[in-house]
Amino acid sequence: MSTASTERTGLWLIGARGSVATTTIAGRAALAAGLWPPTGLVTALPPFAASGLPDLDHLVIGGHDIADTPLVKRAEELVAGGVLPHGLPSAIASELAAADTEIRYPHGDPALDIADFTRRHGLARTVVVNVATVETDPSVSTGYANAAIDAGCSYVNFTPATGMRGEGLAERATAAGLPFAGRDGKTGQTLLRAALAPMFAQRALNVRSWSGTNLLGGGDGAALADPAAAAAKNAGKERVLDDNLGTLPEGTVHIDNVPALGDWKTAWDHVAFDGFLGTRMVLQTIWEGCDSSLAAPLVLDLARLVSRAHAVGLAGPVPGLGFFFKDPDSGSAALGDQWRELIALAETLRTGS
Structure with missing residues (x-):
């Protein structure tokens, strides 16, 4: 029996109009509507059914991006590239449009945008996930990690950027009772x-x-x-x-x-x-x-797991999430060991201790 949380949870994507983000947004809508099976979604497997993870239809999506191409157009481009199935953008057009209205051009203090998003939608909590294109300037990703902390949000770094590994950030997040995970999604x-x-x-x-x-x-x-x-x-x-x-x-x-x-x-x-x-x-x-189809379900997995970790009071690097990353915060690098650690996390999230 599923014990998925009915609380509304925010997913704030850095790089929200990129291919990975668009596939994530489209995939969430398609799965929530029952239009497609959850192939590739680790948290849809039986060990996670009783872990209290937020339901996909209770995820509210927003984000930052410097691009201005509407999500429906980006989704149509991904259909043309063979990434998304034909007909999906029109079937979920309202969901794409809703997410589009919550994407902000980054300017000023990004924490204000994130906090406002959480407040306006009455969200229990928001997870900030970095899926932006690879960068060479570490100040960008560390800035967003810092913004997540300022907004009281957990953070996931799905890229090889510095993120929460910037000086003092991990300590700040832990002291604030915020969980985080990274870095660089392991997809291929x-x-x-x-x-x-x-x-x-x-x-x-x-x-x-x-x-x-x-x-x-x-x-x-x-x-x-x-x-x-x-x-x-x-x-x-x-x-x-x-x-x-x-x-x-x-x-x-x-x-x-x-x-x-x-x-x-x-x-x-x-x-x-x-x-x-x-x-x-x-x-x-x-x-x-x-790459987008391999990454998108993992982004949803991580958002659900980290949100639940925040809900049960875990802070700092979340043990067991190395399964999803090339350069994990802690733990073994062997896939079998990582899977056992992830299953142990599922039990921790189920019991809350």
Whole structure:
């Protein structure tokens, strides 16, 4: 039996008209209306049914963005790109329009916009989620993390930006009784690495090198062509290998901007390893996926989990949410271990202690 909370909860998206945010907004509306099954939504699985998470139809969405393209238009563009199903924008046009009216151009103190949004809608609490395009200026993401604290909101950093890891911010959030989670959503290549790397360690197979290449388009493809912007993302990809293998093997990760791919990405991995008596072997993988479709359900998962964590009084980095991130705040980098920690969190949220 579901014990989903009937309280109205805010989801404030930084980068609210981007591909990930638009897919998140459209997906929430489609799932809440029963138009589509919750494929990819971790919190729809049985272990979370009694955790008191806010229902999707009780999420109210707003956000900040410098873009002014209406959400209905962005959704239609995503339909043309094969990201959203045909007919969905017209079926949820009123929900897209409602979210559109709550998107603000960032100016002045963003905390005022967030606090006003929470107050006007009579929300029990609001979760601020950063899904903006990768940045090189850390002051932007730390500014939004600071604004979330000022507005009394929990915070999720789904990007490789600095966010709550800015000086003193984590301590401020914890002291204010606010939970947070981050950073950099784990949606593709690193997800696969987190699943495969423990296999090599547990079977005592010596990994000699692990190299990878990413081809991606969209805003992130352009932004990650900047080596400084790519460095933080690659650090997360390397961390999962180092943590699981006990050492970082040879190899590099390349990120190439291919504008023609749009919201789609391709990731190749080449793993050279030694078996019994030094037998040399190779594993190669290819991951082809739609970044927005992989990310959007996780954004909804995190909003629901962090909101509930706030409701039961958890503060600081939420244990168990490393499952969703390349560079988690704490805990193991092995996917199996992370899943067990997440299930433990589901029980904590169910009991409230």
